[in-house]
Amino acid sequence: xxxxxxxxxxxxxxxxxxxxxxxxxxxxxxxxxxxxxxxxxxxxxxxxxxxxxxxxxxxxxxxxxxxxxxxxxxxxxxxxxxxxxxxxxxxxxxxxxxxxxxxxxxxxxxxxxxxxxxxxxxxxxxxxxxxxxxxxxxxxxxxxxxxxxxxxxxxxxxxxxxxxxxxxxxxxxxxxxxxxxxxxxxxxxxxxxxxxxxxxxxxxxxxxxxxxxxxxxxxxxxxxxxxxxxxxxxxxxxxxxxxxxxxxxxxxxxxxx
Amino acid sequence: xxxxxxxxxxxxxxxxxxxxxxxxxxxxxxxxxxxxxxxxxxxxxxxxxxxxxxxxxxxxxxxxxxxxxxxxxxxxxxxxxxxxxxxxxxxxxxxxxxxxxxxxxxxxxxxxxxxxxxxxxxxxxxxxxxxxxxxxxxxxxxxxxxxxxxxxxxxxxxxxxxxxxxxxxxxxxxxxxxxxxxxxxxxxxxxxxxxxxxxxxxxxxxxxxxxxxxxxxxxxxxxxxxxxxxxxxxxxxxxxxxxxxxxxxxxxxxxxx
DNA sequence: TATCTATTGTGTGCAACTTACACATTAAAT
DNA sequence: ATTTAATGTGTAAGTTGCACACAATAGATA
Numbered sequence: 196x197x198x199x200x201x202x203x204x205x206x207x208x209x210x211x212x213x214x215x216x217x218x219x220x221x222x223x224x225x226x227x228x229x230x231x232x233x234x235x236x237x238x239x240x241x242x243x244x245x246x247x248x249x250x251x252x253x254x255x256x257x258x259x260x261x262x263x264x265x266x267x268x269x270x271x272x273x274x275x276x277x278x279x280x281x282x283x284x285x286x287x288x289x290x291x292x293x294x295x296x297x298x299x300x301x302x303x304x305x306x307x308x309x310x311x312x313x314x315x316x317x318x319x320x321x322x323x324x325x326x327x328x329x330x331x332x333x334x335x336x337x338x339x340x341x342x343x344x345x346x347x348x349x350x351x352x353x354x355x356x357x358x359x360x361x362x363x364x365x366x367x368x369x370x371x372x373x374x375x376x377x378x379x380x381x382x383x384x385x386x387x388x389x390x391x392x393x394x395x396x397x398x399x400x401x402x403x404x405x406x407x408x409x410x411x412x413x414x415x416x417x418x419x420x421x422x423x424x425x426x427x428x429x430x431x432x433x434x435x436x437x438x439x440x441x442x443x444x445x446x447x448x449x450x451x452x
Numbered sequence: 453x454x455x456x457x458x459x460x461x462x463x464x465x466x467x468x469x470x471x472x473x474x475x476x477x478x479x480x481x482x483x484x485x486x487x488x489x490x491x492x493x494x495x496x497x498x499x500x501x502x503x504x505x506x507x508x509x510x511x512x513x514x515x516x517x518x519x520x521x522x523x524x525x526x527x528x529x530x531x532x533x534x535x536x537x538x539x540x541x542x543x544x545x546x547x548x549x550x551x552x553x554x555x556x557x558x559x560x561x562x563x564x565x566x567x568x569x570x571x572x573x574x575x576x577x578x579x580x581x582x583x584x585x586x587x588x589x590x591x592x593x594x595x596x597x598x599x600x601x602x603x604x605x606x607x608x609x610x611x612x613x614x615x616x617x618x619x620x621x622x623x624x625x626x627x628x629x630x631x632x633x634x635x636x637x638x639x640x641x642x643x644x645x646x647x648x649x650x651x652x653x654x655x656x657x658x659x660x661x662x663x664x665x666x667x668x669x670x671x672x673x674x675x676x677x678x679x680x681x682x683x684x685x686x687x688x689x690x691x692x693x694x695x696x697x698x699x700x701x702x703x704x705x706x707x708x709x
Numbered sequence: 710t711a712t713c714t715a716t717t718g719t720g721t722g723c724a725a726c727t728t729a730c731a732c733a734t735t736a737a738a739t
Numbered sequence: 740a741t742t743t744a745a746t747g748t749g750t751a752a753g754t755t756g757c758a759c760a761c762a763a764t765a766g767a768t769a
Contacts, residue, residue: 213472213570213572214471214472215470215471215472215473216472216473216539216572250539252570253541254541255539255540255541256537256539256540256572257540277536277537279534280513280534280537280574282473282507282512282513282574283512283513283514284510284511284512313470313509315470315473315513315572317537317539367628371624384717385717385718386716386717401756401757401758401759402716402717403717403718403719403720403757403758403759403760404756404757404758406717406718406719407718407719408755408756420765422765422766424715424716424717424765424766425714425715425716425765425766425767426713426714426715426716426765426766426767426768427714427715427716427717427764427765427766428715428716428717428718428763428764428765428766429716429717429764429765429766430716430717430718431717431718641746642746642747643745643746658727658728658729658730659745659746660728660729660730660731660746660747660748660749661727661728661729663746663747663748664747664748665726665727677736679736679737681736681737681744681745681746682736682737682738682743682744682745683736683737683738683739683742683743683744683745684735684736684737684743684744684745684746685734685735685736685737685744685745685746685747686735686736686737686745686746687745687746687747688746688747
């Protein structure tokens, strides 16, 4: 199968998509040191962008988001939630995805035209365990990689705005999102959980009080110690007790102020 | 100008609207006793529904919501915010707005067909001072009236779901929404503010502690007493100090737990 | 083996806040 | 003048937030 056929198959018939409606995903991961965001680099022009896609006419919105996310990360059912819809007239400034004079652009004249229309985009936020994700670019992207939140490049259209809105949501909703359980591996140290909260809130928290608060909430199970550290006391490993965690989640969890 | 012409003018050319995109408004008011929601009753079939409308191709989403809201309430710039987008495939069950065999239905065959397509609807939440609103039905609605939240009738499509999602938002975001300043008249008693909070939270709060907490927050100006009460001490009137209020709003205001 | 180092786990005291309830105040009715 | 019913303020116990102290310990060092 040559590239041509692949492209054709991948996009399918444009008329099977809802016109003027798209989905953009802000996918956040944590590498135990800092927060990362999953980004695509488009072949044409090298623009950075959020992973996204279109919605089939016979497909629910959430299903489309879930499908797009699985295509980019290989993860099947992570935390995924619509957080805002972006519909300003000028949200897609004059940054065409295809240049009609390049070979690739000429080849996809039809899609190029289709993309010229006004689009309303639903922003979805996803929190995933980076270490179990397998980032995969789509056929028109050069790469699909994790970038530290601290160094998000310029993105096309209003994608920087979308990403920032998502991050604002995370900070505001921190007590009502499955932060730790989504972003950390199965077992982790209290230090790692604390760094995660510090990265989200963008400020230091008191180690002793953080530990006591988290333990008091009662949804962490303590496991054996991790002996691979340095010249110091070894930390316990913890894991979320899903039952207790889910019970508390609606009431708000975690280190708030 | 006969009805025909009026209808024609009001809907304009359907092709000037974005296809498949609509706006539904959950407009909340407070009559000093309970919360109310603004509803329309459709002429055809007598269905109850949320006030809503469509988006012009050259119009921002927020502008469309603002326009629709002003048309129904006469209020120009109330609190208004997008809160969720409803895009499920089956969200508009088989409840046609027009019956093609009635005179009205036959007349608007074109619009009837247009409305048959799949719609993605942006839900907007608005908080308004009921007493300064002038509810006005549109040309295809019989009435536009305030209904107590406690007795919302069955609404068409997924409008009950939309309304409930909005109410959930109000409860969750109560400390970050301009509750009092949007829903109360210029001057009000502490009792009225308390009832407002109790109506939203659906639970009683301690009168003495509520009063002290609100006063301590420092954004209420105390005015002269209201002497038109009963056989008891007269309450002070209060008003929001907008400056101090706005400063505090992002940090969260009010009676939380 | 004894000591040192860096980090983890827990304790303590004070201030602030929450919560429940008591008591004083007062406009109008009697 | 007294009563009534609601408002405005006080107070005490319990809880939580916050800052910092101290004890425990795995590995490094000698």
